[in-house]
Amino acid sequence: MKDAAHEKIQTAYRILVEGLGELGYSIHDDNFRDTGRRAANAFLELVRGVDEIDREVEELVARSFSAQYDEMVISKHNVCFGVCPHHLLPVIYRVSVAYLPSEKVLGISKLSRLARLLSKRPVLQEQLTQDLAEVLYSRLQSRGAAVYAEGLHLCMAARGTEAHEARVVTSAVRGVFRDQPATRQEFLDLVTAPPLSLL
Secondary structure, three states: OHHHHHHHHHHHHHHHHHHHHHOOOOOOOHHHOOHHHHHHHHHHHHOOOHHHHHHHHHHHHHOOEEOOOOOOEEEEEEEEEEEOOOOOOEEEEEEEEEEEOOOEEOOHHHHHHHHHHHHOOEOOHHHHHHHHHHHHHHHOOOOEEEEEEEEEEHHHHOOOOOOOOOOEEEEEEEEHHHHOHHHHHHHHHHHHOOOOOOO
16 A cells, blocks of 8 residues: 555655756656655655554554653644645644643653654644544543644745744644643743753
């Protein structure tokens, strides 16, 4: 399946390069040689298959631990890369996630991995934010989950309005974070605070 996807994406990039030729670019020089294959490889680093992502999310959530801890767990400022479904241009995300465990906790690296994994889909930032919250709440069976995401969308920064300074901010809350404004505010205060230097 991945080979078939790669071949179609590679063909699309070859046609795109031919289109550059119609704009007067010298597409037969060394710089454009094998661009279709390289571009397809790069694109498939930004986008992963649905079944592959679902399987890895299941494996990730299954590897939880029992712990006597019922306070907020936060992983903040995780940098992730994806593509928007409207223009297939890159999006650079900075994602903070949190949950309140009931009986199970994830290894701390799993929170970053989850954010990076779900960003490898051509989805709207709004959907990515909701999906992350839902995994941490429903599939981890936590008491609550919260996500705060900032996105630099190249479809907006490098074209159109060329608003390269703008960031799109989305958030989603579940469980205790939705029901208790003080808990939600604590999360927002923690993830929007400037990062501390560890050196």
